[in-house]
Structure formats: structure tokens, C-alpha cells
Amino acid sequence: DAGVTQSPTHLIKTRGQHVTLRCSPISGHKSVSWYQQVLGQGPQFIFQYYEKEERGRGNFPDRFSARQFPNYSSELNVNALLLGDSALYLCASSPVGGRRVGEQFFGPGTRLTVL
Amino acid sequence: DAKTTQPNSMESNEEEPVHLPCNHSTISGTDYIHWYRQLPSQGPEYVIHGLTSNVNNRMASLAIAEDRKSSTLILHRATLRDAAVYYCKPPRGGTSYGKLTFGQGTILTVHP
Numbered sequence: 001d002a003g004v005t006q007s008p009t010h011l012i013k014t015r016g017q018h019v020t021l022r023c024s025p026i027s028g029h030k031s032v033s034w035y036q037q038v039l040g041q042g043p044q045f046i047f048q049y050y051e052k053e054e055r056g057r058g059n060f061p062d063r064f065s066a067r068q069f070p071n072y073s074s075e076l077n078v079n080a081l082l083l084g085d086s087a088l089y090l091c092a093s094s095p096v097g098g099r100r101v102g103e104q105f106f107g108p109g110t111r112l113t114v115l
Numbered sequence: 116d117a118k119t120t121q122p123n124s125m126e127s128n129e130e131e132p133v134h135l136p137c138n139h140s141t142i143s144g145t146d147y148i149h150w151y152r153q154l155p156s157q158g159p160e161y162v163i164h165g166l167t168s169n170v171n172n173r174m175a176s177l178a179i180a181e182d183r184k185s186s187t188l189i190l191h192r193a194t195l196r197d198a199a200v201y202y203c204k205p206p207r208g209g210t211s212y213g214k215l216t217f218g219q220g221t222i223l224t225v226h227p
Contacts, residue, residue: 042204042219044216
């Protein structure tokens with residue numbers, strides 16, 4: 001089975017621009033979460049989506065938004081980029097119910113550099 | 116959001132057991148304890164989780180203190196592939212598995 005995929009792998013933007021990151025969950029997983037990982041720190045929760053609805057939001061400004069599509073893939077959008085947005089953005093999917101409930105599967109991440 | 120404390124780093128020799136501790140003294144009664152690890156240049160990988168009783172799987176064992184204020188991840192025979200950052204964290208909102216928050220974790224170094 002294919003794991004969680006994310007695109008692009010790397011991205012370089014300048015301050016003030018916006019960016020869209022994409023995530024495809026594991027087939028059958030309906031919950032998708034987004035995390036930001038700054039170098040040297042653990043991942044920080046940004047959003048969770050389940051059945052196309054936002055089910056949770058971390059402590060991030062309104063410049064960050066996301067959505068989930070009918071096929072359960074997801075996009076993370078960041079507007080008015082700041083230097084501090086440079087980070088690895090991770091997407092994770094998880095099953096709802098079943099034997100592996102409680103387990104999140106992470107993608108390899110998108111490395112965003114803001115210049 | 117339960118606060119956790121882990122040692123910054125630990126070292127082990129290959130083939131030896133490793134005990135990674137975590138203190139979560141403010142955990143609520145419904146918070147599961149999750150452990151993840153992150154190998155270099157990869158996303159985090161689920162290791163194990165539990166609520167009250169000890170848990171075992173093919174990767175590791177999780178020993179949970181009776182008062183649930185601490186837990187220990189046990190790797191029975193460390194390999195070089197186990198070198199990673201290990202995170203212990205109850206998720207936000209008890210069983211809200213999709214809302215994990217991570218601290219800085221424990222950097223595990225395994226020596227050949």
C-alpha cells in the first residue's frame with residue numbers, strides 16, 4: 001500500500017508570497033492532520049480535518065488555512081509568508097475505528113524555505 | 116494540554132535494552148500516552164500507545180506507571196536503525212488522535 005504522499009518535496013518562496021502544499025492520505029483514511037516542524041523542534045499541530053470538516057486547529061495565525069476534498073486529500077495554504085514560516089510541513093493521516101485506531105501515519109514532508 | 120518531560124538525549128550500545136522515560140504528571144484520566152519516533156530526514160513514525168496497562172507490539176513495549184504520571188518506552192534490543200528522536204506525548208483532547216503535540220523529544224544514539 002502507498003503511504004502518505006506530499007507535494008512538492010521542496011519549495012522556496014519569498015516573504016509576502018503565498019504557498020499551497022498538498023497531501024494524499026493512505027487509501028481508506030478519512031482523517032488528515034497538518035504539522036509544522038521548525039529545525040531542532042518537535043512537530044507542532046496546525047489543523048485536523050475529518051470528513052471534509054475542520055475538527056481542530058492549533059495555535060497558528062489566520063494566514064494558515066486548509067481544506068479537505070471529497071477524495072480525502074488535503075491542501076494547506078499559507079498567505080503573506082514570513083521568514084519564520086520556514087519549516088518542514090508534515091501531513092499525517094489516520095484511520096477512524098478499526099484495529100489501528102490511534103495511529104497516525106506521517107508523510108515525508110514538504111521543506112519550505114522563505115527568503 | 117498535558118505537559119511532558121523527557122531527557123534531551125540518551126545513548127545505548129547495539130543489542131542492549133533501552134529504557135526511555137517520560138514524565139506526564141498533568142495527564143488527564145482519558146489521555147492516551149503516545150510514542151512516536153523520527154528518523155533523520157523522515158516524518159515521525161508511530162511506535163506504540165496505551166492508556167493504563169502495559170502494552171507490547173513488534174517494535175517496543177510501553178510500561179505505564181500505576182498513577183499514570185510517567186511511562187517508559189522499552190526497546191528490548193537496540194539496533195543502529197533505532198537511532199532517532201523519540202517523542203512521548205498525550206494528544207490534545209484525550210482520544211483526539213489527530214491532534215498530537217510534540218515536545219523536543221529524546222535523541223537516542225546507538226553505538227555499534
